[in-house]
Amino acid sequence: MSLKIVVCVKYVPDATGDRGFTEDLTTDRDAVDGLLSELDEYAVEQALRIAENVEDGDDAEVTVVTVGPEDANDALRKALSMGADKAVHVEDEDILGSDVFGTSLVLAKAVEHVGYDLVVCGMASTDGAMGVLPALLAERLQVPQVTLLSELSVAEGKVTGRRDGDAATERLQAALPAVVSVTDQSGEARYPSFKGIMAAKKKPVESLDLEDLEIEAEQVGLAGSRTRVESATPRPARTAGEIVTDEGDGAKKLAAFLAERKFV
Amino acid sequence: MAEVLVHVDHVDGTVRKPTLELLTLARRLGDPVAVHLGPGAEAAAAVLGEHGATRVLALDAPEFADYLVAPKVDALQAAVAAVSPAAVLVPSSPEGKEIAARLALRLDAGLLTDAVDVTAGDEGPVVSQSVFAAAYTTTSRVTQGTPVITVKPNAVAPEPAPAAGAVEELSVSFGPLATGTRVVSRTPRESTGRPELTEAAIVVSGGRGVNGAENFAVIEALADSLGGAVGASRAAVDAGWYPHSHQVGQTGKTVSPQLYVAAGISGAIQHRAGMQTSKTIVAINKDAEAPIFELVDYGVVGDLFDVVPALTDEVKARKG
Numbered sequence: 001m002s003l004k005i006v007v008c009v010k011y012v013p014d015a016t017g018d019r020g021f022t023e024d025l026t027t028d029r030d031a032v033d034g035l036l037s038e039l040d041e042y043a044v045e046q047a048l049r050i051a052e053n054v055e056d057g058d059d060a061e062v063t064v065v066t067v068g069p070e071d072a073n074d075a076l077r078k079a080l081s082m083g084a085d086k087a088v089h090v091e092d093e094d095i096l097g098s099d100v101f102g103t104s105l106v107l108a109k110a111v112e113h114v115g116y117d118l119v120v121c122g123m124a125s126t127d128g129a130m131g132v133l134p135a136l137l138a139e140r141l142q143v144p145q146v147t148l149l150s151e152l153s154v155a156e157g158k159v160t161g162r163r164d165g166d167a168a169t170e171r172l173q174a175a176l177p178a179v180v181s182v183t184d185q186s187g188e189a190r191y192p193s194f195k196g197i198m199a200a201k202k203k204p205v206e207s208l209d210l211e212d213l214e215i216e217a218e219q220v221g222l223a224g225s226r227t228r229v230e231s232a233t234p235r236p237a238r239t240a241g242e243i244v245t246d247e248g249d250g251a252k253k254l255a256a257f258l259a260e261r262k263f264v
Numbered sequence: 265m266a267e268v269l270v271h272v273d274h275v276d277g278t279v280r281k282p283t284l285e286l287l288t289l290a291r292r293l294g295d296p297v298a299v300h301l302g303p304g305a306e307a308a309a310a311v312l313g314e315h316g317a318t319r320v321l322a323l324d325a326p327e328f329a330d331y332l333v334a335p336k337v338d339a340l341q342a343a344v345a346a347v348s349p350a351a352v353l354v355p356s357s358p359e360g361k362e363i364a365a366r367l368a369l370r371l372d373a374g375l376l377t378d379a380v381d382v383t384a385g386d387e388g389p390v391v392s393q394s395v396f397a398a399a400y401t402t403t404s405r406v407t408q409g410t411p412v413i414t415v416k417p418n419a420v421a422p423e424p425a426p427a428a429g430a431v432e433e434l435s436v437s438f439g440p441l442a443t444g445t446r447v448v449s450r451t452p453r454e455s456t457g458r459p460e461l462t463e464a465a466i467v468v469s470g471g472r473g474v475n476g477a478e479n480f481a482v483i484e485a486l487a488d489s490l491g492g493a494v495g496a497s498r499a500a501v502d503a504g505w506y507p508h509s510h511q512v513g514q515t516g517k518t519v520s521p522q523l524y525v526a527a528g529i530s531g532a533i534q535h536r537a538g539m540q541t542s543k544t545i546v547a548i549n550k551d552a553e554a555p556i557f558e559l560v561d562y563g564v565v566g567d568l569f570d571v572v573p574a575l576t577d578e579v580k581a582r583k584g
């Protein structure tokens with residue numbers, strides 16, 4: 001029996017670029033270059049490691065799925081060159097402007113379309129950064145959520161992992177099928193090898209639209225969004241602070257500043 | 265007047281400060297009704313009542329500790345059904361956000377996460393968020409269903425507002441998903457005796473410039489002299505010098521203290537994302553070109569091993 005792993009990856013604007021909004025207050029995706037979200041590289045890495053370590057006599061297949069514009073194909077290629085087996089690209093202009101409920105609906109249908117034992121997500125997208133999509137996916141698929149793991153393993157039809165919470169570190173376990181998400185503490189992602197990059201060019205990428213997934217246009221996009229951004233204001237530039245060079249008196253000057261602001 | 269549900273974040277009945285902030289915000293929208301899941305409801309109710317909770321819907325069931333997230337979603341859903349609130353406010357912790365999202369999905373309602381402010385508007389709550397590493401502030405509204413809003417720590421100063429805070433038993437029937445993810449073991453984080461990073465009024469953080477786990481004592485000493493919490497950059501955490509639970513930034517904690525001190529931190533965008541909304545920012549860095557200096561109210565170009573210990577002595581001397 002083959003272990004079917006689906007990894008959800010997002011194509012995001014580069015965080016080091018100058019990100020902003022379009023006139024309709026959605027993320028401006030043209031202003032800066034996009035790439036595979038760095039946090040989703042950790043998800044691809046963990047999926048590949050699980051696939052490499054499946055129990056004797058078993059095998060695994062890793063499918064990467066993205067919901068996003070045409071360019072999101074770049075994110076899929078990167079994941080394929082890291083070693084994923086195949087990819088699914090859901091693209092439909094009606095998806096544009098979806099909130100997390102729209103995106104999670106499309107992803108849930110896409111994941112079901114592929115078939116899965118384990119869905120692996122990143123901890124958050126580097127642009128939206130809500131970090132709730134994996135939980136929503138679990139709710140929609142009606143399977144356990146085992147999220148924000150800094151360590152995980154799959155054996156005997158169960159996924160086990162470590163979640164470092166605010167107040168405690170927890171060991172979690174759930175039966176497959178399940179949705180997991182992994183943090184950037186889970187282990188460095190591999191770089192694609194030259195061989196991997198060449199092989200990726202031949203790997204299958206399936207394109208799907210809303211109709212293929214039997215989703216109505218009103219359920220997603222700006223139309224289906226349950227929230228509305230009413231204003232976006234650039235943060236006022238911080239007034240330039242005072243900068244001094246330490247010549248033995250830096251600490252004294254800083255202490256005086258802190259005292260003036262009543263911190264001491 | 266409409267009622268507003270507030271999900272209580274607590275440790276065995278000791279209510280954490282962000283919950284009191286939520287009660288203060290909730291009073292702008294209606295009468296706060298607290299939902300307390302797990303042990304210690306009676307003790308918590310006293311504090312919740314002092315801060316405006318008219319009622320405390322409580323249930324202590326083993327599911328809350330033994331399984332992840334889903335049982336709390338069942339409980340909040342039951343509370344929403346019982347109260348028909350005008351909004352649901354949840355503390356913006358990782359768990360809080362997951363609970364809120366699943367709740368909103370079940371309610372067919374809109375969700376706004378990481379609010380830095382919530383005010384009453386003609387068409388329901390208006391929520392401010394800080395996006396793109398705090399480069400923008402947005403205001404948004406939920407346009408469908410009961411608004412579910414997660415609120416970041418330090419959005420508002422908690423104000424006492426005595427109310428009845430009467431404990432009422434919440435009745436919940438757990439669904440099949442509730443017991444899906446078992447918590448096999450739990451190791452509580454050891455207390456450092458310092459304020460909680462996300463709640464602290466003052467945070468002193470060290471980065472790669474600290475150059476070694478043992479050198480973090482220099483950062484800790486300054487934090488202690490100021491009564492602050494200790495933070496770290498990802499470079500310092502990845503090097504194993506300080507625990508990940510103290511990481512400030514995109515994949516660590518977001519802090520918004522009155523004073524943030526960055527020592528030996530360059531100020532990468534991902535670090536800024538977690539501290540840019542601090543009220544006063546101070547940096548010590550030996551590179552005058554470090555981007556952190558673009559943010560500071562006061563910056564010292566110098567070696568942190570000279571400046572930080574001397575500053576600690578100055579602070580102690582001034583405090584007497």
Ligand SMILES: Cc1cc2nc3c(=O)[nH]c(=O)nc-3n(C[C@H](O)[C@H](O)[C@H](O)COP(=O)(O)OP(=O)(O)OC[C@H]3O[C@@H](n4cnc5c(N)ncnc54)[C@H](O)[C@@H]3O)c2cc1C
Pocket residue numbers: 038039126184470471472473474496497498499500511512513514515516517527528529530531532533534535538548549550551554566567568569
């Ligand atoms: C997806 C993603 C998520 C990330 N999340 C986070 C996050 O949550 N938090 C985070 O912090 N980073 C995060 N990063 C990493 C971030 O990009 C930077 O690499 C990191 O913040 C650098 O840490 P630093 O400033 O300590 O180190 P450096 O950039 O190396 O800076 C060290 C600074 O110390 C100064 N210095 C050295 N010695 C001294 C001395 N003796 N006295 C004074 N100054 C000295 C140097 O001049 C330099 O400016 C993330 C990156 C990615 C890709």
Ligand SMILES: Nc1ncnc2c1ncn2[C@@H]1O[C@H](COP(=O)(O)O)[C@@H](O)[C@H]1O
Pocket residue numbers: 008009010011037039040043065066067068100103107120121122123124125126128129130131132133134
């Ligand atoms: N459009 C998308 N396509 C595929 N996966 C996504 C998409 N958006 C979010 N995800 C996945 O969900 C995780 C959390 O996203 P978020 O809740 O948006 O922060 C990401 O790390 C991805 O694994």
